[in-house]
Amino acid sequence: MKIYLLKRFxxxxxxxxxxxxxxxxxxxxxxxxxxxxxxxxxxxxxxIERIRKEIGADKDTLSQYFGYVRxxxxxxFGRSYYTNREVFDDLLLKFPNTLKLALGAMIIAIxxxxxxxxxxxxxxxxxxxRLISSVSVIGLSLPVFWxxxxxxxxxxxxxxxxxxSGTGDIRFLILPSITLSLPAIATLTxxxxxxxxxxxxxxxxTTARAKGIAELKINFIHVFKNALIPLVTVIGLDFGSYLNxxxxxxxxxxxxxxxxxxxxxxxxRDYPVIMGCIIIGTMVFVLINLIVDIVYHYLxxxxxxxx
Amino acid sequence: xxxxxxxxxSQNRLDGYIYYRLxxxxxxxxxxxxxxxxxxxxxxxxxxxxxxxxxxxxxxxDIAESWSISKDSLTYTFNLRSNVYFSNKxxxxxxxxxxxxxxxxxxxxxxxxxxxLENILGADEFMEGRADDVKGIRIIDDYTLEIRLKxxxxxxxxxxxxxxxxxxxxxxxxxxxxxxxSHPVGTGPFVLKEWLPNRxxxxxxxxxxxxxxxxxxxxxxxxxxxxxxxxxxxxxxxLDIITIPASEYSRYKGDPKWQNLISSIKGLNTYYLGxxxxxxxxxxxxxxxxxxxxxxxxxxxxxxxxxxxxxxxxPVPDIIRRWDISYPYExxxxxxxxxxxxxxLNGIAINFYITADQEVVDIAEVIQFYIRAVGxxxxxxxxxxxxxxxxxxxxxxxxxxxxxxxxxxxxENFLFPLFHSSNHGAAGNRTxxxxxxxxxxxxxxxxxxxxxMRDLYYRQAEDIITKEVPWxxxxxxxxxxIRQPWIKNYKIxxxxxxxxxxxxxx
Numbered sequence: 001m002k003i004y005l006l007k008r009f010x011x012x013x014x015x016x017x018x019x020x021x022x023x024x025x026x027x028x029x030x031x032x033x034x035x036x037x038x039x040x041x042x043x044x045x046x047x048i049e050r051i052r053k054e055i056g057a058d059k060d061t062l063s064q065y066f067g068y069v070r071x072x073x074x075x076x077f078g079r080s081y082y083t084n085r086e087v088f089d090d091l092l093l094k095f096p097n098t099l100k101l102a103l104g105a106m107i108i109a110i111x112x113x114x115x116x117x118x119x120x121x122x123x124x125x126x127x128x129x130r131l132i133s134s135v136s137v138i139g140l141s142l143p144v145f146w147x148x149x150x151x152x153x154x155x156x157x158x159x160x161x162x163x164x165s166g167t168g169d170i171r172f173l174i175l176p177s178i179t180l181s182l183p184a185i186a187t188l189t190x191x192x193x194x195x196x197x198x199x200x201x202x203x204x205x206t207t208a209r210a211k212g213i214a215e216l217k218i219n220f221i222h223v224f225k226n227a228l229i230p231l232v233t234v235i236g237l238d239f240g241s242y243l244n245x246x247x248x249x250x251x252x253x254x255x256x257x258x259x260x261x262x263x264x265x266x267x268x269r270d271y272p273v274i275m276g277c278i279i280i281g282t283m284v285f286v287l288i289n290l291i292v293d294i295v296y297h298y299l300x301x302x303x304x305x306x307x
Numbered sequence: 308x309x310x311x312x313x314x315x316x317s318q319n320r321l322d323g324y325i326y327y328r329l330x331x332x333x334x335x336x337x338x339x340x341x342x343x344x345x346x347x348x349x350x351x352x353x354x355x356x357x358x359x360x361x362x363x364x365x366x367x368x369d370i371a372e373s374w375s376i377s378k379d380s381l382t383y384t385f386n387l388r389s390n391v392y393f394s395n396k397x398x399x400x401x402x403x404x405x406x407x408x409x410x411x412x413x414x415x416x417x418x419x420x421x422x423x424l425e426n427i428l429g430a431d432e433f434m435e436g437r438a439d440d441v442k443g444i445r446i447i448d449d450y451t452l453e454i455r456l457k458x459x460x461x462x463x464x465x466x467x468x469x470x471x472x473x474x475x476x477x478x479x480x481x482x483x484x485x486x487x488x489s490h491p492v493g494t495g496p497f498v499l500k501e502w503l504p505n506r507x508x509x510x511x512x513x514x515x516x517x518x519x520x521x522x523x524x525x526x527x528x529x530x531x532x533x534x535x536x537x538x539x540x541x542x543x544x545x546l547d548i549i550t551i552p553a554s555e556y557s558r559y560k561g562d563p564k565w566q567n568l569i570s571s572i573k574g575l576n577t578y579y580l581g582x583x584x585x586x587x588x589x590x591x592x593x594x595x596x597x598x599x600x601x602x603x604x605x606x607x608x609x610x611x612x613x614x615x616x617x618x619x620x621x622p623v624p625d626i627i628r629r630w631d632i633s634y635p636y637e638x639x640x641x642x643x644x645x646x647x648x649x650x651x652l653n654g655i656a657i658n659f660y661i662t663a664d665q666e667v668v669d670i671a672e673v674i675q676f677y678i679r680a681v682g683x684x685x686x687x688x689x690x691x692x693x694x695x696x697x698x699x700x701x702x703x704x705x706x707x708x709x710x711x712x713x714x715x716x717x718x719e720n721f722l723f724p725l726f727h728s729s730n731h732g733a734a735g736n737r738t739x740x741x742x743x744x745x746x747x748x749x750x751x752x753x754x755x756x757x758x759x760m761r762d763l764y765y766r767q768a769e770d771i772i773t774k775e776v777p778w779x780x781x782x783x784x785x786x787x788x789i790r791q792p793w794i795k796n797y798k799i800x801x802x803x804x805x806x807x808x809x810x811x812x813x
Contacts, residue, residue, distance in 0.1 A: 032696070036693065037693060039419035044421075044733075085486075149535055157542060163545070164545075165531055165533075267693060
């Protein structure tokens with residue numbers, strides 16, 4: 001296990017180097033100039049040149065990249081070109097919010113998705129199955145931008161239950177969490193349904209039934225345990241992507257998370273911000289994958305970590 | 308649980324505080340670095356300059372209680388008020404202005420706003436590192452400051468009313484370093500108490516403000532990026548005043564509950580189609596004229612724009628133009644077609660650069676329709692803001708859609724940066740228009756302090772510009788805000804930095 005973790009850590013470092021280099025060259029290749037966001041609408045060429053030199057944007061891409069790696073090795077993320085704030089401090093401020101929102105969405109999505117999937121699978125080919133299936137298709141294809149606004153109009157403006165926007169305690173968290181959970185509920189429902197149906201038809205279930213084991217026990221011990229692996233995969237993927245920020249949900253509900261921060265960095269070509277967000281995002285994704293892999297091992301002893 | 312949840316959000320309001328919305332986080336509150344509207348409107352509450360603009364856009368005393376201008380129009384002597392204190396309780400002296408101005412010009416500050424003060428004698432030498440001091444700024448005594456210019460410069464006092472010329476305390480700038488951006492200390496009617504980036508700023512009234520203190524206890528600015536979210540917050544009473552988003556304008560306008568709570572202000576801005584004069588096909592004067600005939604601006608203004616503006620008849624906005632002008636182009640597609648045919652340009656294609664803003668896209672498509680109707684194909688190229696800006700600064704597009712907003716209320720602000728040939732590209736003249744007569748008329752206007760003479764030059768320059776049409780002059784936008792019935796003494800200003808926030812009350 002220790003060796004396994006060490007190996008994964010080593011891979012993470014390589015991955016981070018690769019991803020940062022890729023992001024760096026890609027963002028540099030984009031049209032657009034960070035200095036133009038700093039100087040505003042009326043700037044003399046000399047001022048632009050001076051600021052370009054000050055932030056080091058006049059050097060070639062590769063030496064800029066190595067300069068950045070040096071900075072990172074010192075544990076620094078640099079300052080935003082634009083706001084002059086430490087990127088690291090801002091990430092520390094925003095990541096907990098993103099984590100809260102992602103957790104909120106998963107806390108809603110997991111029980112609801114599993115429940116609907118179960119019902120759908122057990123009542124296969126009935127009206128309730130069809131109903132759940134069509135609702136989950138709608139849930140998947142609804143743009144967050146629309147569903148979010150509807151949810152806000154209904155719960156905030158009509159019922160006055162929750163504040164429409166802002167970052168704060170649980171009251172502010174509920175509406176964006178519901179909005180963000182909708183697509184996850186839809187995926188989870190569908191994956192649960194197909195997985196369960198597949199397992200129902202497997203021979204060991206038939207054997208168990210033939211042995212006269214109680215239906216409830218079959219469902220929970222035999223079927224559910226075997227269905228866990230694909231479900232954990234889906235949950236891990238969704239959670240990982242939510243932890244990288246949910247731009248639209250954050251924008252509609254004025255939630256101060258990583259998504260908006262990244263987006264603004266990209267729009268303004270604020271390279272230190274983009275890089276900081278990418279690094280945090282990569283680490284989070286790798287970490288979630290690692291956890292998922294470890295959970296696999298406990299769910300199914302055939303999955304060996306050291307192999 | 309439910310009891311907690313149902314407690315309505317408006318109970319979260321701080322008593323005596325007025326709530327505004329910002330659509331984006333201010334980037335910095337360091338006056339030397341601010342280039343965005345959001346930063347400017349907040350810093351106006353935290354800082355003061357030597358002079359400020361009055362409601363009628365005239366120059367009024369701020370920290371300088373009076374001033375005199377020498378006969379040769381070069382030397383300005385300012386008498387400062389005594390008993391003006393920074394919020395750290397230190398009194399403002401003439402030295403502080405000298406320090407603040409030098410700081411803007413100092414290359415280490417990385418200020419994009421050096422142009423505001425570059426007319427001061429010795430500014431260039433100091434910026435280029437050839438001098439340790441700015442020769443033109445002299446401290447006569449603690450309350451007297453003398454500023455000498457390189458050349459007479461008529462809008463100088465208006466420039467001093469800008470954000471970049473606010474006074475800052477040296478000890479706080481040194482103490483905070485780059486973090487002065489988020490820990491501003493000034494002389495203004497409010498102090499910044501808390502700034503949660505991308506969330507909220509809390510300003511608190513200063514009781515020891517040197518002028519009339521604010522009526523409200525404080526101001527909360529909430530960062531709400533989405534327009535519709537802000538409307539919901541407003542309707543729930545969580546915001547006191549908002550700018551009406553374009554999509555909600557007609558609804559509020561037609562609602563008897565709200566229509567008396569709408570305020571409007573004729574903005575100091577000009578929207579235009581820039582025609583790149585430096586390369587074919589728009590180096591051709593007749594083609595540029597044809598564009599001005601081809602587009603029914605009035606119809607666009609009345610429909611898509613819902614009459615939220617006034618037709619432009621030149622670059623200078625109506626409210627600061629002190630002379631009459633007749634715009635020689637009315638909608639006349641026949642004439643446009645004829646001009647194009649005469650030049651043999653029938654059927655050519657031009658590219659038209661725009662940003663991805665939905666309102667802009669809607670307008671651009673109509674413009675495309677009008678130009679196609681007179682025999683020229685238009686290819687719309689949509690870019691996100693950063694790439695767009697780079698492209699138009701470089702002179703890539705044939706045609707582009709843009710607006711210019713006043714930094715100071717002087718016609719010069721709509722002529723020099725936009726049409727003088729020394730300002731090609733990022734400095735403002737993005738159509739790369741070049742006309743030596745216009746250049747010299749604008750310069751002459753800058754050097755004459757007499758308003759009548761100045762207007763004569765500006766008028767002549769504007770005349771030539773409207774004849775040579777490097778732009779299709781579109782309109783000047785009017786902005787609308789809506790307020791809650793409990794808000795009193797609310798006023799809306801044409802330039803964001805004019806509102807000190809002291810008058811509005813409950």
